[in-house]
Amino acid sequence: xxxxxxxxxxxxxxxxxxxxxxxxxxxxxxxxxxxxxxxxxxxxxxxxxxxxxxxxxxxxxxxxxxxxxxxxxxxxxxxxxxxxxxxxxxxxxxxxxxxxxxxxxxxxxxxxxxxxxxxxxxxxxxxxxxxxxxxxxxxxxxxxxxxxxxxxxxxxxxxxxxxxxxxxxxxxxxxxxxxxxxxxxxxxxxxxxxxxxxxxxxxxxxxxxxxxxxxxxxxxxxxxxxxxxxxxxxxxxxxxxxxx
Amino acid sequence: xxxxxxxxxxxxxxxxxxxxxxxxxxxxxxxxxxxxxxxxxxxxxxxxxxxxxxxxxxxxxxxxxxxxxxxxxxxxxxxxxxxxxxxxxxxxxxxxxxxxxxxxxxxxxxxxxxxxxxxxxxxxxxxxxxxxxxxxxxxxxxxxxxxxxxxxxxxxxxxxxxxxxxxxxxxxxxxxxxxxxxxxxxxxxxxxxxxxxxxxxxxxxxxxxxxxxxxxxxxxxxxxxxxxxxxxxxxxxxxxxxxxxxxxxxxxxxxxxxxxxxxxxxxxxxxxxxxxxxxxxxxxxxxxxxxxxxxxxxxxxxxxxxxxxxxxxxxxxxxxxxxxxxxxxxxxxxxxxxxxxxxxxxxxxxxxxxxxxxxxxxxxxxxxxxxxxxxxxxxxxxxxxxxxxxxxxxxxxxxxxxxxxxxxxxxxxxxxxxxxxxxxxxxxxxxxxxxxxxxxxxxxxxxxxxxxxxxxxxxxxxxxxxxx
Numbered sequence: 112x113x114x115x116x117x118x119x120x121x122x123x124x125x126x127x128x129x130x131x132x133x134x135x136x137x138x139x140x141x142x143x144x145x146x147x148x149x150x151x152x153x154x155x156x157x158x159x160x161x162x163x164x165x166x167x168x169x170x171x172x173x174x175x176x177x178x179x180x181x182x183x184x185x186x187x188x189x190x191x192x193x194x195x196x197x198x199x200x201x202x203x204x205x206x207x208x209x210x211x212x213x214x215x216x217x218x219x220x221x222x223x224x225x226x227x228x229x230x231x232x233x234x235x236x237x238x239x240x241x242x243x244x245x246x247x248x249x250x251x252x253x254x255x256x257x258x259x260x261x262x263x264x265x266x267x268x269x270x271x272x273x274x275x276x277x278x279x280x281x282x283x284x285x286x287x288x289x290x291x292x293x294x295x296x297x298x299x300x301x302x303x304x305x306x307x308x309x310x311x312x313x314x315x316x317x318x319x320x321x322x323x324x325x326x327x328x329x330x331x332x333x334x335x336x337x338x339x340x341x342x343x344x345x346x347x348x349x350x351x352x353x354x355x
Numbered sequence: 356x357x358x359x360x361x362x363x364x365x366x367x368x369x370x371x372x373x374x375x376x377x378x379x380x381x382x383x384x385x386x387x388x389x390x391x392x393x394x395x396x397x398x399x400x401x402x403x404x405x406x407x408x409x410x411x412x413x414x415x416x417x418x419x420x421x422x423x424x425x426x427x428x429x430x431x432x433x434x435x436x437x438x439x440x441x442x443x444x445x446x447x448x449x450x451x452x453x454x455x456x457x458x459x460x461x462x463x464x465x466x467x468x469x470x471x472x473x474x475x476x477x478x479x480x481x482x483x484x485x486x487x488x489x490x491x492x493x494x495x496x497x498x499x500x501x502x503x504x505x506x507x508x509x510x511x512x513x514x515x516x517x518x519x520x521x522x523x524x525x526x527x528x529x530x531x532x533x534x535x536x537x538x539x540x541x542x543x544x545x546x547x548x549x550x551x552x553x554x555x556x557x558x559x560x561x562x563x564x565x566x567x568x569x570x571x572x573x574x575x576x577x578x579x580x581x582x583x584x585x586x587x588x589x590x591x592x593x594x595x596x597x598x599x600x601x602x603x604x605x606x607x608x609x610x611x612x613x614x615x616x617x618x619x620x621x622x623x624x625x626x627x628x629x630x631x632x633x634x635x636x637x638x639x640x641x642x643x644x645x646x647x648x649x650x651x652x653x654x655x656x657x658x659x660x661x662x663x664x665x666x667x668x669x670x671x672x673x674x675x676x677x678x679x680x681x682x683x684x685x686x687x688x689x690x691x692x693x694x695x696x697x698x699x700x701x702x703x704x705x706x707x708x709x710x711x712x713x714x715x716x717x718x719x720x721x722x723x724x725x726x727x728x729x730x731x732x733x734x735x736x737x738x739x740x741x742x743x744x745x746x747x748x749x750x751x752x753x754x755x756x757x758x759x760x761x762x763x764x765x766x767x768x769x770x771x772x773x774x775x776x777x778x779x780x781x782x783x784x785x786x787x788x789x790x791x792x793x794x795x796x797x798x799x800x801x802x803x804x805x806x807x808x809x810x811x812x813x814x815x816x817x818x819x820x821x822x823x
Binding site for chain 1: 601693
């Protein structure tokens with residue numbers, strides 16, 4: 112895996128909001144074929160990190176190369192190539208689910224968007240909601256829709272903020288399998304989550320963020336080899352860092 | 356109910372201070388106070404040009420418009436707030452989670468709006484005038500009377516729109532009938548009997564001839580409108596079974612001449628389905644401009660030929676520029692953060708949609724020119740209206756990017772906007788009064804407009820967009 116091409120390369124990424132340092136000099140790398148988990152408690156800077164890696168937020172310091180593109184110089188180029196699922200699902204209120212996917216298809220120039228969309232409607236089991244306005248969909252269905260929009264163009268890299276948070280257990284299982292298969296097919300997934308069971312189950316590599324600082328980077332296999340669980344490992348690290 | 360009222364007041368304050376920043380928003384009433392105080396010293400100058408009666412008519416009309424605009428926001432408030440703050444619910448929509456009826460919540464909401472905007476607008480304005488009064492030889496009884504009549508003017512607008520919006524929610528035909536009757540009645544009085552209906556506006560009648568009876572009647576009219584609004588009010592629960600045929604793909608194909616067809620199609624669908632296209636056209640465009648026309652018609656004898664039409668065209672341009680808020684109110688930038696869409700692309704697309712909406716002011720100017728016998732000045736009037744509208748749009752975009760609602764209550768932004776627009780408008784109006792055809796020079800405003808927009812692209816592309 113160490114010889115696989117670099118997909119994400121962050122160097123000293125920092126983001127300051129007034130007096131608050133949301134992310135403090137974080138450097139990390141993600142290679143092709145990894146399912147990388149960015150772990151941390153609420154407010155640790157995970158969302159800001161994803162926003163910086165996708166060009167939604169400019170770093171105060173540092174740089175990031177994603178799929179060979181400098182995010183600061185070409186944020187649109189990066190967003191053309193990746194799939195993004197934000198933490199808060201926000202499809203447009205007055206478009207139906209089908210219209211939203213058509214909209215994404217038009218913006219991304221996806222040739223057969225309807226066929227792709229139909230596959231996702233079936234796979235995530237929300238075909239009966241395709242003509243309902245997004246504002247009238249439940250949170251779970253909106254999350255399904257956001258999942259669909261992120262994978263419609265079959266991106267080689269998907270960045271997902273809290274991937275399973277609104278799904279029921281059956282759907283969580285289905286999506287976890289999908290993500291594992293997607294990575295096996297040679298793609299890369301970067302997720303951020305504070306649900307450690309999910310990370311332990313699906314991630315190959317992980318990084319722990321606390322108070323904006325990177326505490327640790329490693330593989331789930333190494334943690335398991337040390338006869339530990341990810342949650343215990345995580346808690347010992349953040350407590351050592353002063354988390355009460 | 357009192358607890359709910361205080362919570363709603365806090366909520367309204369926090370919404371505004373979150374959007375505009377605590378200091379910027381807190382300075383807003385101070386700015387209104389300052390403008391009223393300093394403006395009072397210009398009264399002797401105004402009186403030399405405009406009779407005192409007309410001036411008071413204009414001021415009362417402004418507060419009536421303010422009431423209408425505050426009330427009109429109630430039509431789109433919930434969804435606009437959702438787009439701005441995510442799915443966070445407001446107290447006004449909490450009947451499902453609190454043991455309080457929808458009518459009680461709506462009633463408290465009306466009282467909250469009344470008190471909140473009285474403190475925000477009416478009190479600072481009259482306060483500034485009252486403090487200046489002794490220095491310009493005006494008895495203190497006049498600002499005291501103004502406090503009453505301006506409050507009533509504001510409340511008339513607020514209650515009127517609440518009434519009309521609840522009628523609208525029950526029956527669009529009934530709303531059309533009421534507005535039609537009002538329009539026909541006003542036209543008959545004006546054209547048939549030569550009576551300007553502006554002078555029949557109860558708060559204004561009260562200002563000119565105060566009597567306790569008239570005060571009671573005015574208050575009763577407001578209370579009746581509010582009471583009927585509360586009685587007619589229905590909670591708009593979402594009908595989850597409502598389904599729509601796919602409009603995106605066919606519309607995007609039909610709009611292929613736009614630079615970004617899917618973005619334009621989305622704007623159009625948003626406006627149509629939110630009801631804002633019809634609602635805003637009526638409440639934020641036609642009604643305010645209808646009132647302005649009646650007010651300006653009072654000035655016919657004071658202005659040169661074509662002056663009223665051109666002044667109306669200028670004001671139409673300013674109000675038409677607020678159509679930019681119609682196409683941004685339901686849009687959150689967070690929708691686009693997952694897509695390869697730049698801020699520049701979005702701004703360009705929004706301005707294209709805005710350009711299409713300019714059909715509405717163009718149609719209005721043509722209609723008013725024909726009806727008022729001012730066809731000879733139609734071309735300069737159209738030029739003025741469109742130039743002012745696009746210039747004002749460019750300043751708005753430069754100052755506020757994709758969040759034009761900031762313009763209203765951020766004191767600093769509003770002052771810059773008023774200054775830039777004020778300079779352009781004063782020059783333009785002066786030229787139009789010298790010779791109506793000089794108003795054609797207004798097309799020169801497209802040059803600074805282009806520069807502002809070019810600057811906007813650089814400015815807003817460099818900044819993080821707020822996402823919710």
